[in-house]
Amino acid sequence: xxxxxxxxxxxxxxxxxxxxxxxxxxxxxxxxxxxxxxxxxxxxxxxxxxxxxxxxxxxxxxxxxxxxxxxxxxxxxxxxxxxxxxxxxxxxxxxxxxxxxxxxxxxxxxxxxxxxxxxxxxxxxxxxxxxxxxxxxxxxxxxxxxxxxxxxxxxxxxxxxxxxxxxxxxxxxxxxxxxxxxxxxxxxxxxxxxxxxxxxxxxxxxxxxxxxxxxxxxxxxxxxxxxxx
Ligand SMILES: [Mg+2]
Numbered sequence: 586x587x588x589x590x591x592x593x594x595x596x597x598x599x600x601x602x603x604x605x606x607x608x609x610x611x612x613x614x615x616x617x618x619x620x621x622x623x624x625x626x627x628x629x630x631x632x633x634x635x636x637x638x639x640x641x642x643x644x645x646x647x648x649x650x651x652x653x654x655x656x657x658x659x660x661x662x663x664x665x666x667x668x669x670x671x672x673x674x675x676x677x678x679x680x681x682x683x684x685x686x687x688x689x690x691x692x693x694x695x696x697x698x699x700x701x702x703x704x705x706x707x708x709x710x711x712x713x714x715x716x717x718x719x720x721x722x723x724x725x726x727x728x729x730x731x732x733x734x735x736x737x738x739x740x741x742x743x744x745x746x747x748x749x750x751x752x753x754x755x756x757x758x759x760x761x762x763x764x765x766x767x768x769x770x771x772x773x774x775x776x777x778x779x780x781x782x783x784x785x786x787x788x789x790x791x792x793x794x795x796x797x798x799x800x801x802x803x804x805x806x807x808x809x810x811x812x813x814x
Pocket of ligand 1: 597598599600640760761762783
């Protein structure tokens, strides 16, 4: 690729650097039931589709949109987190193959790495602990650390501020959902790439405006490092 001066890589967790065995949808089903969404039928089917379409966004924002009531949304979000925490030890949480090596290669080359999520801070920490990843990145951010979650640019821009990056055109963003792409474009990042290891396919990621679509985070790291001057 052409030359770039990428100084910061902002990487999504679930579906991009971390495989969580479908834990999000399992936890959502438990939360939806506790929020009073019928367990079968069109209401449940459309709620499930909405969760798939909005994967990557702040979970509390998804529940607000689905339930239309702050109290019910907060309760559903708590149920989601409790369910996620309850099953996190039952499923295999593992890095997407090559993810740890890609993060290390980027940092070794002088590219700062931030890991972002749509989960709450507590759930993100559970995930980082499960992977032994507490020290792997320069920064980890949940929506509440930044302001708003995706599709807003807040986490990307917070990473720039916290890590003293000079300009938005030195940022590369990678995620598996259209919301990741939207957040990277809104932040003005130079590279806004979609990874094919998660929720959305190449056509969806391209339609959202991805500048690149890569097989995985490993290919993303190669792309960044090959273009550095
Ligand atoms: Mg994701």
